[in-house]
Amino acid sequence: MKAKILIVEDQFIEAKSLNVILTNAGYSTCTIARSVTTAVSIIEKEKPDLVLVDIMLQGEGTGIDLGHILSEKNMAFVYLSANSNRQILESAKSTKPYGFMVKPFRAKDVLIMIDVALYLHKHRMPEKIQTTSSQKSEPRILPAEFSNLIGKSQxxxxxxxxxxxxxxxxxxxxxxxxxxxxxxxxxxxxxxxxxxxxxxxxxxxxxxxxxxxxxxxxxxxxxxxxxxxxxxxxxxxxxxxxxxxxxxxxxxxxxxxxxxxxxxxxxxxxxxxxxxxxxxxxxxxxxxxxxxxxxxxxxxxxxxxxxxxxxxxxxLPPLRERKADIPLLANYFLKKYSQEEGKQVPTLSSEANDMLMRYDWPGNIRELENTIQRNIVLTNTSVIESLEIPVSRLAVGAAANGKNGFKTMIENERDHILSVLESCNWKISGKGGAAEILDINVNTLNSRIKKLGIEKK
CATH class of the missing domain: 3.40.50.300 (P-loop containing nucleotide triphosphate hydrolases)
Structure with a gap:
């Protein structure tokens, strides 16, 4: 059975148009509300599953005021607006809606947004999040097309x-x-x-x-x-x-x-x-x-x-927030680049694994991949005892610095650029180069290297 939806919209023609879109798609609809007061009353009587809320409404109160009420009631809702600006965005975000649609919109857009909002609400209610995180009882079935997306972290x-x-x-x-x-x-x-x-x-x-x-x-x-x-x-x-x-x-x-x-x-x-x-x-x-x-x-x-x-x-979370995936990714890249080099796949020693886990990987998966590729090229043993990754410069950190344990912004920038350059064997441009990892223009990177006095040892 499809969800019941409440439309809160003070413009008659637009409210009617939305109602037609929803009923044609098989949704049941509540009585249309044109003010916050009316909407609250209808919610109590007709118990909708989702509310579509216009920002500007009749009477006292706006759609954002209603959004606060809906959020407290843990109800799913989506904002509709003809005029939007930065202030509206900030106010709207504070109410935790499941979407924000700008008029004019097509029927297809409305229906997709409703599907998305209902899905997110079903899977992100607090009690469901806690159950999923603590029990993890439901097995995740992912399509075969996702097999190249490596990871097991929550x-x-x-x-x-x-x-x-x-x-x-x-x-x-x-x-x-x-x-x-x-x-x-x-x-x-x-x-x-x-x-x-x-x-x-x-x-x-x-x-x-x-x-x-x-x-x-x-x-x-x-x-x-x-x-x-x-x-x-x-x-x-x-x-x-x-x-x-x-x-x-x-x-x-x-x-x-x-x-x-x-x-x-x-x-x-x-x-x-x-x-x-x-x-x-x-x-x-x-x-x-x-x-x-x-x-x-x-x-x-x-x-x-x-x-x-x-x-x-x-x-997408950065690699430092999904460290449980680092060993999986490292093993994947070990196999990939060993095959490319025609070498036996080496294993990582416990010390090498510890080095991977201690580093924060500012360049994320791409930096990890470049690091593993470089070490595969350099090694001819069955076990990699120690990895060449730029951990020391970032790990030594503030303690070695005399400014109350803190580095200046310039010092941090220099260390960060240098660590990335070392991780990709000083390759600056092209795929896997430092400019790509740092996400800056090649000319800009060269200028910063020169200005910061960074030299290859």
């Missing part, structure tokens, strides 16, 4: 459960996490279990494309549309038509292109440079290691685009 398995759920939904997903946490791997796995699995999976690194080329790269251009456009070019969105596009480092997308990207999400159409609008059928997965809410506050990222992307956020 935090990581929780993320995989969410990824499995959202993979079956044809909705946008925003994958958050530090550099090197496996955002692209998760995105690819989501694509592989979706209905689009046999269609293209196109990867775009928004931070690696020069600003003057990114529009053409994403949306394409027509012949003669600008100087140098001697032929027509299909953009990445057109190449992904029918499938999935993964936009890595979405926080680097210039503001002027964010408007065009928003149109893709809202209207499902693209417009090449010099061309005309064209309908497109593509699923968008995006990732960033930036705090997009801070980017919104700084005026570098559109808040309406943030809400469109943030329908289903997945926050």
């Amino acid at each position: 935090k990581f398995l929780d993320i995989l459960e969410l990824a499995k759920m959202v993979g079956l939904k044809d909705t946008s997903v925003l994958i958050l996490g530090e550099s090197g946490t496996g955002k692209e791997l998760i995105a690819h796995s989501i694509h592989k279990i979706s209905a689009r699995r046999y269609q293209p999976f196109i990867v775009v690194n928004c931070g690696a494309i020069p600003a003057n080329l990114i529009e053409s790269d994403l949306f394409g251009h027509e012949k003669g549309s600008f100087t140098g456009a001697i032929t027509k070019r299909e953009g990445k969105f057109a190449l992904a038509d029918g499938g999935t596009i993964f936009l890595d480092e979405i926080g680097e997308l210039p503001l002027e292109l964010q408007v065009k990207f928003l149109r893709v999400l809202q209207e499902r159409e693209i417009e090449s440079i010099g061309g005309t609008p064209k309908k497109i059928n593509v699923r968008v997965l995006a990732a960033t290691n930036k705090d997009l809410e801070e980017e919104v506050a700084a005026g570098r990222f559109r808040i309406d685009l943030f809400y469109r992307l943030n329908v289903f956020p997945l926050l």
Whole structure:
């Protein structure tokens, strides 16, 4: 039996439209409420499973006031809003909603958001979290397509459960996490279990494309549309038509292109440079290691685009928060790179394992992989007694420093850059290089190395 939903909306036409969407999809609906007072009364009488709450309502009180009440009652709810800003975002977040939809929205978006909200509420109620964490009685059944996602820690398995759920939904997903946490791997796995699995999976690194080329790269251009456009070019969105596009480092997308990207999400159409609008059928997965809410506050990222992307956020934990997975990952990379080098797979001594566990891995899984690969190349024994990882510089830490046990920001920056350089054998650019691990431009990294006086010993 489908959930019962309460619509709290003071605009008659929009409330009616939402009601039609829900009833056509098989949901039962409560009496429509247009104020906080009416909504509270209906909740007591009709006991809805989920509430859709507009921000601006009739009478005293706003949707956010109602959100506080719903949160106290442990009820699932989603905000609806036509006008949003940073202050509204902060106030709304404090009430712990399961989503925030910006008007106008399509029927499909509404129904996916409801599915997501009901799923999250079912699996994230406090008593369920405690049961899952302490008893772990229910076996997790993950799809075979997730077999390359290595880990057994609770935090990581929780993320995989969410990824499995959202993979079956044809909705946008925003994958958050530090550099090197496996955002692209998760995105690819989501694509592989979706209905689009046999269609293209196109990867775009928004931070690696020069600003003057990114529009053409994403949306394409027509012949003669600008100087140098001697032929027509299909953009990445057109190449992904029918499938999935993964936009890595979405926080680097210039503001002027964010408007065009928003149109893709809202209207499902693209417009090449010099061309005309064209309908497109593509699923968008995006990732960033930036705090997009801070980017919104700084005026570098559109808040309406943030809400469109943030329908289903997945926050990948850094490796230091899932240390139980380090031995598993290390063994995986030992086998992988031993096979590539044509060597017998070595084992790690207890001392080597301890070194892995003591280090905080600022470059996350990518840094661990580079470290294991380097040690495989260097070793010719069946047991690796000691690993070459940059633990000493960070482990010695403040105690050796005379400033009341603390280092300056410059000293910490120098140590961090040096440790990453050592972990990847001083490779600066390219895949697995220090610039990629640190998530900064190669030229910027070279400038910092020179300014900080970092030299290879």
